[in-house]
Amino acid sequence: MILHKLWCILVVPFVAQLVSSDVLRQECDSSRNYSPNSAFQSNLEQLSSTLPINASSSHTLFSTGAAGAIPNTVYALTLCRGDTTNASACADCIGNAFLDAQQVCPFNMDATVYYELCYLRFSYQNFLASADNTKRQIIPNGENVTSPAATFDAAVGVLLAAVADYAALNSSMRFGTGVEDFDVGTPKIYALAQCRPDIEPADCRDCLEKIMTVMPKHFSRRQGGQILGLRCNYRFELYPPFSGNPVLHLQAPTSNVTVPFAEWRPSGSPRRRRRKKKTKYILFIIATTLAVVCATLTFTLICFCIWIKRRKQRLPMLPNYGNWGSVPNISLSLLDLQTLEAATGNFAEGNKLGEGGFGAVYKGALPDGQEIAVKRLSQGSSQGMEELKAELVLVAKLQHRNVVRLVSVCLEEHEKLIIYEYMPNRSLEKILFDPRKSKDLDWGYRFKIINGIARGLQYVHEDSQLKIIHRDLKASNVLLDSDLNPKISDFGLARLFEGDQSKVVTNRVVGTLGYMPPEYVVHGHYSTKSDVYSFGILVLEIITGRRNCASYNSTQTIDLLTDLIWEHWTKGTILAIADPLLTSSSAEDKIRTCVHIGLLCVQESPADRPTMSAVNAILNSDGAALQAPSRPAFCPRASSPDPEPIQEALQSHGGGNSAVVSLNGLSITELVPR
Structure with a gap:
């Protein structure tokens, strides 16, 4: 304890001063601290190894995550600037942010750091869904401009409004850039605006509007300025504060005011000069206001025309296809x-x-x-x-x-x-369960496939704009590209969840036998943990090279792979059930970890199964402490080739729920409106 205090008093301030030059701003909450080598620090290190990879590999350059159990749970959020085209630069920025945050905010359990290319916040509180943007930093940049304040400020306001509209309404990354011609002492003004990509367009625009209202107070006549926030931020400069070409190019807000106040030379009597000067000033204000209003109306009209044009291209304009009905707001190119x-x-x-x-x-x-x-x-x-x-x-x-x-x-x-x-290597099922083709799946490829499926599932559950439950995750619905990178496919049975929705009950059970969790089969309950169960089955199949449920015939019953793996797990002989092709001794620890993850995912209680963000944290960390799994969930057995006994068994457990299961690897879509 004494050494810890000496470290905080003597060493930490010195180290913090060394790294603070790389950090634009930081927000440290010292009301609650953690100890060195504590569970909180271990959970923080887990996130520091996963979030840089997740964010840099996402097209939105955004990632959130949580690790550990209460009271040592760590929640984190990170975002790279939208013009960052180099994935490694994004990953490096976030990796450095985790290191620097622990230096500039030593042992604080809540810290925020901002950089030029990225920002990071971690906390013991779950702030990930919060709409709060008050943890913001205001940074005036440069000296005052020589142009008239009213003209310059009006021009900046028009440019920021246009860039904000583009970021909110026209970019899936919630990022926009722009340049505006300005010929009164300053050639051009540049600006960028960005929101978290997981918030709705209207919320993004509202957030940007709120932080723009403080612009006159802090940035009037300034050559530049920026406001940094966790939900949204903007910046304007007399030089490009972003890489690449700007998306928007605006003309000067007014063309009849080209001379600054300092060069005006009125003539005549003092009273007449004052009256003339006052009249010119009023006319100048009116002209500037009209120019701003005209520019705003013009931009609004352009946006409206673009919106109308895109709306006409959407699929709902095709009503003549029988029972097509209406399709929600999507826009796709059409091929003839x-x-x-x-x-x-x-x-x-x-x-x-x-x-x-x-x-x-x-x-x-x-x-x-x-x-x-x-x-x-x-x-x-x-x-x-x-x-x-x-x-x-x-x-x-x-x-x-x-x-x-x-x-x-x-x-x-x-x-x-x-x-x-097109996926050249077809589906995972075609390779994994083929005795000849499976020889090409060494441990490196199998781990890459497991890791890729986990990332894709975390994206649809947590990181995308939509919260989606796949409901039919299986080997045949995982496609492989030329480098055997996995891609989740076939969303025909998927369901969209609202932001705060956690579970749904259905009277119509659909899916593929062997991949459906018991709470879904028996009671019709499905949630993100249903997909987690299916992922666990997939992991165990990839490790063993065996199907979870064998085909039906007149003599064979369903052999449950989970039962066999659990038997070897309890005996400590788990490597005996692994695919003989995975012979590398260097992979034994990873194989055990993956089996452990698979067993955690197929536990009977959905609450005991991990989230996909927790699974990714485990997969991308070494030596993570895992809780012991409980016995895998119950799965129905049958000895008849006829599927009817299975249907009856499922209905008897579910109080009459109608269950439709696929026995041949094909999905069956429920025949009710979505």
């Missing part, structure tokens, strides 16, 4: 049927990649050489239409390197076609 017929050889049998209950998938190539996968839904299938709606609404708004990318859609001549990026 003729182009897709040429791309797939008129849907030739040789180009067919697979076929399921919804229809077939074909390989194709667009005129520019881009390879695509075309999902052709069966004509007249209401099941296919429901799946199409779900996928368009959800996948169109998801952009992550571990989620399959939606390229386009085609609705012509009663055809319903969804176009995805």
Whole structure:
């Protein structure tokens, strides 16, 4: 304790002074501190290893996370500036932020640091969903301008309003940049605005408006200034404070005022000069005000026209497709049927990649050489239409390197076609359970696949603009690109959750036997923890190379992989059940960790299963302390080839819930409106 106090008194202030030059601003809350080598510090180190990777790999350069149990839980949020094109620069900035925050705010359990390229906050309090933006820093930059204050301030106001509108309404990253011509003593003004990408456009615009109201008080006539906040921030300068070309280019707010006050030379009598000067000043104010109003109205009109044009391009303008109905607010490019017929050889049998209950998938190539996968839904299938709606609404708004990318859609001549990026290695199921192809999946590839699925699932659960439950995560719905990077696909059964929604109860159970958790099968309850259960099954299948449930035939019952793994886990012989191809002794610790994670994910109680952010923290840290798993959840067994006994068993447990399960690896979409 004495050494700790000496460290805080003598050493920490000196170290903090050394690093403070790299930190623009910091906000330290010393009301609650942690001790060296404590559980809180260990949880903080976990986040410091995962958040830089998660943020730099996300297209929004944004990440949140939580680690540890109360009272030592650490919540953290980080965001890189929207023009950061170098992922390593973003990751380095966040990594340094974790180090510097612990120096400038030594042992504080709540700290915020801002840099040029990124910012970070961690705390013992769960602030991640808070709308509070009061922890902000006001930084005036440079000297006063020589131009008239009213003219310059009006020009800055117009530019910031335009950039804020673009960031809030036109950018998925919630980031905008702009330049404005200004010919009164200053050639150009530059500005940027940014919000957290997980907030709604209206909330982003409202946040920026609030921090812009303080501009006259702190930045009037200043050559530059910035306000830093956790939810939103902006900056303006007489030089570009961002990299690359600005998105917006505005003309000067007024063209009839080109001479500053200091150069005006009125003539005549003193009273007449004063009257003339006063009249000119009033006219100047009126002209400036009119110019600002005109510029604002012009920009608003332009935005409205763009909005109308985009609205006309959205899918709801296609009402003539039978029971299509209405589709929520999405915008996609459309491909015509003729182009897709040429791309797939008129849907030739040789180009067919697979076929399921919804229809077939074909390989194709667009005129520019881009390879695509075309999902052709069966004509007249209401099941296919429901799946199409779900996928368009959800996948169109998801952009992550571990989620399959939606390229386009085609609705012509009663055809319903969804176009995805092409995955050369097909699905994980095709390789993992093939005795010949699985030899190519060494431990390095398998761990990369597990890690990628975990990141993609965390994105759809926590980091995307939408909160989505997949409900059908399985090996056949994980696609692999040419480098065996995994991408989650098939969102036909997915459900969208509200921001504060945690669980839903349904009377119609759908999914694939072996991947569905017991609370869903028996009671119809599903949540993010349902996907966590499916992820756990996937992890155990990847480690062992075996399916969780065997196929039905007249003599064989369902063999539960989880039962077998639990038996080896309790005996301490878990490596005996691992795929014999994973023979590297250097991978044994990681294999045990992954099995441990898998068993934690398939526990019977959803509350006991970890979140995907916690799973990612464990996967990307060494030697993390894990709680002991409980016995895996119950899964129905049957000895009949007929699926009816299983349906009856599930309904008897669920009080009459109607359960539809897939026995052949294909999903079955529920036939009710979403």
